[in-house]
Amino acid sequence: MMEGDSFSLLGNGTQMDTKIVQSFQKNFLQVQSILDQNRLLINEINQNHESKIPDSLNRNVGLIRELNNNIRRVVDLYADLSLSFNKSMEASSEESTGGKNSHKRNRPG
Helix, strand or coil: CCCCCEEEECCCCEEEEHHHHHHHHHHHHHHHHHHHHHHHHHHHHHHHHHHCCHHHHHHHHHHHHHHHHHHHHHHHHHHHHHHHHHHHHHHHHHHHHCCCCCCCCCCCC
16 A cells, blocks of 8 residues: 555445555554563462572562553553544544534533
8 A cells, every 4th residue: 555545444434545554554553562572470479489599589579560550551551542532533524514513412521
C-alpha cells in the first residue's frame, strides 16, 4: 500500500489510514515485547523465590519493581491505542457522513 492509502476494517466499510494501522502495529509490537520480557522476569522471580537464597530473594525486589513498571507501560500503550482508535473511528465517521455527527453523544472524560 502507498502512504495515504486506506483499507476496509472489520468488513463494515470503515476506512483506516495506513499511518494509523502502522501506529497500531508499532504499539502492539511494543506491548508484545514488554509482555515477553515480563514472562522472563516472572520466571526469574519464581526461581529466586523457590531457591530461598537470601541474595536471590533480595534481587526479587528489583525484579518485581521492573515488572510493575512494565505493567504500567503496557497499560499506557493500550490507553494510547484506545485513544488513537477512537480518534480514527471518529475521523472516519466524519468523512463518511460529510461532517460532524450531530447525534453523537459525548462521554464525560
